[in-house]
Amino acid sequence: MDNATLKDRILGMVPGAEFQETKQFLTFVIPAGQMHDLALRLKNDADLAFDYLFCLSGVDYVKYLEVVYHLESTAHKHQLVLKVRTEDRENGAVDTVCDIWRTAELHEREVYDLLGVKFNHHPDLRRFFLEEGWKGHPLRKDYVDEVNIVEL
Amino acid sequence: MGIKNMKEADFRDNETLDLFKKTGGNVIVSTLDAIMDWGRSNSIWPLTFATSCCGIEMMATGASRHDFARFGIEVYRASPRQADVIVVAGTIVNKMAPVLRRLYDQMSDPKYVIAMGACAVSGGPFFYNTYHVVRGVDHVIPVDVYIPGCPPRPEALLYGVMQLQRKIKLETLRDPRKTENLKLY
Numbered sequence: 001m002d003n004a005t006l007k008d009r010i011l012g013m014v015p016g017a018e019f020q021e022t023k024q025f026l027t028f029v030i031p032a033g034q035m036h037d038l039a040l041r042l043k044n045d046a047d048l049a050f051d052y053l054f055c056l057s058g059v060d061y062v063k064y065l066e067v068v069y070h071l072e073s074t075a076h077k078h079q080l081v082l083k084v085r086t087e088d089r090e091n092g093a094v095d096t097v098c099d100i101w102r103t104a105e106l107h108e109r110e111v112y113d114l115l116g117v118k119f120n121h122h123p124d125l126r127r128f129f130l131e132e133g134w135k136g137h138p139l140r141k142d143y144v145d146e147v148n149i150v151e152l
Numbered sequence: 153m154g155i156k157n158m159k160e161a162d163f164r165d166n167e168t169l170d171l172f173k174k175t176g177g178n179v180i181v182s183t184l185d186a187i188m189d190w191g192r193s194n195s196i197w198p199l200t201f202a203t204s205c206c207g208i209e210m211m212a213t214g215a216s217r218h219d220f221a222r223f224g225i226e227v228y229r230a231s232p233r234q235a236d237v238i239v240v241a242g243t244i245v246n247k248m249a250p251v252l253r254r255l256y257d258q259m260s261d262p263k264y265v266i267a268m269g270a271c272a273v274s275g276g277p278f279f280y281n282t283y284h285v286v287r288g289v290d291h292v293i294p295v296d297v298y299i300p301g302c303p304p305r306p307e308a309l310l311y312g313v314m315q316l317q318r319k320i321k322l323e324t325l326r327d328p329r330k331t332e333n334l335k336l337y
Contacts, residue, residue, distance in 0.1 A: 129247075138283045145283045148246075152280035 001047065001078050009048070010080070014038055025070070025081040035084045036095040042071065042080070043100050049073045050080065053097070056107035058115040060141050061085075065092045065117050086117060093118040114139040185323070192236075192262065193320040194224035196313070199235035201255065203242030206269035206303040210241045213306035220306075225313045232258040237316065238293075239309075243271040243278060244286040256293040264320070266312055267295045270302040277302065 001009075003026045010017055010026075014034050020027040030038060042050040055070035069082040086092025096119040098105040108119045109128040116137035119125055127134060136143055202210055213220050214228065221227075229235040232255045244252055256265070267289050270276025275287035289295060296319060299312040 143283070148283045150280050150287075 001076055003078075006048075006078060006080065010038075013041060020083070022081070025079055027081040027083065029083045029085065032084050032086065032094055035082070036097065036100075038082070039069075039097045039100050047076075049075050051075070053101035053103055053107075056097075056104050056111065058111035058117050058139075060115055060139065062089075062141050064089055065115055067094050067111060067117055069097070091118065092116070093120055095120045096122040098122060113137070116140060189321045189323055192323070193317040196225045196236045196264070196316070196320075197227055197229050197234060198225060199232055199238045199255065199259070200228040200230050201238055201241070203240075203244060203248060204271070206241035206272070209303045209306055210239055210268065210309060213309045218306040218310065220310055220313060223310065223314060224317065232256075233260060235259055236262065237264040237266060239266045239268050240272040240289045240293075240295075241268045241303075243276075244289050244292065245284045246286060247284070249286050249292050252289070253292050262320075262323075264297075264316055265289075265293055265295045266297045266299065266309075266316060268299045268301075268309060268312070269304055270300060273298050273300060 006026055007019065010028055011019070014028075014030055016031045016034065018029040020029060042048050050071040050073050052072045052074050053069060054072050055068070057068050059066045059068060065086045067084045067086075069084075071080045071082065072078070084094050086094060094117060096104065096108055098108060098119075099121075105123070106128065108122055109124070109126060111117050112119060112122075112125055113128040113130055114137055126132070130138070136145075138145070202208075212218060225237070232238070236259075238256060238259065240252070256263070267273050271278060271285070272289045275282075275285050278285035279287055286292060297312045297316045299308050301308050304312075
């Protein structure tokens with residue numbers, strides 16, 4: 001499916017989706033509440049068949065946190081990027097997609113560990129790289145560690 | 153062999169090492185020392201240890217084009233018990249530091265450490281604004297030779313290894329190299 005058709009399909013499925021002009025990927029910002037339903041349809045629809053989540057990452061935009069999903073269909077060879085923003089920066093929460101794409105389980109743990117985005121219904125939301133009992137989330141813009149960080 | 157723009161005689165001559173030799177106990181290097189130093193300095197076995205991109209340069213140094221076996225630094229050993237030198241090739245993060253320390257402790261004396269690349273020397277590009285990088289591997293283990301670069305070219309590693317060999321050639325049985333943990337002999 002080419003990007004123009006794909007764009008119409010996504011906008012048809014989620015009227016609240018916001019299209020973003022980017023160079024490489026077809027990109028949409030999806031309202032947080034509709035992400036899980038949309039992900040299910042993208043996976044199960046025979047025309048779309050996004051069966052491969054090849055990256056899940058988090059971004060701190062200071063005002064809000066964002067989770068970015070890179071999707072690909074191995075059958076149809078099309079790609080898509082979805083972004084979800086959390087309303088609350090401190091206790092931002094997004095529904096997990098690890099019941100749809102199993103790989104998301106570890107990716108979401110990483111995003112939780114480093115940025116502190118919580119994922120609802122995640123089966124095992126623990127820290128991933130850092131030790132248990134670590135305070136704070138080091139990739140946040142406002143993270144302070146006076147012992148280890150040398151400010152430039 | 154010399155390094156680019158450096159005469160062979162200058163390469164062989166090193167005032168610091170000569171001074172080290174003179175102040176190191178005033179011992180005449182015996183035949184036994186000469187044999188020991190010759191053997192040790194020409195059969196340095198490195199540990200298979202690389203944590204990031206410097207490791208790629210280290211592999212290139214060991215591979216056929218540069219081939220540091222020519223200079224007596226030979227087979228990579230997978231076990232620290234069999235290794236003589238640990239080339240710290242790459243960034244050491246706080247979580248890796250105890251592992252590195254344990255590897256070093258498990259090596260048998262005489263053991264040597266080469267800090268390869270900016271990260272191992274000082275933390276390099278990760279010195280500022282990071283929460284997780286050890287700023288110089290000499291906070292964890294004692295270092296014999298520092299090789300700057302990001303990453304250093306294979307020639308730089310070869311040069312560093314040769315510096316280590318020259319350092320080893322100054323050892324004597326009377327005044328063995330003082331290591332941090334235990335004294336041999």
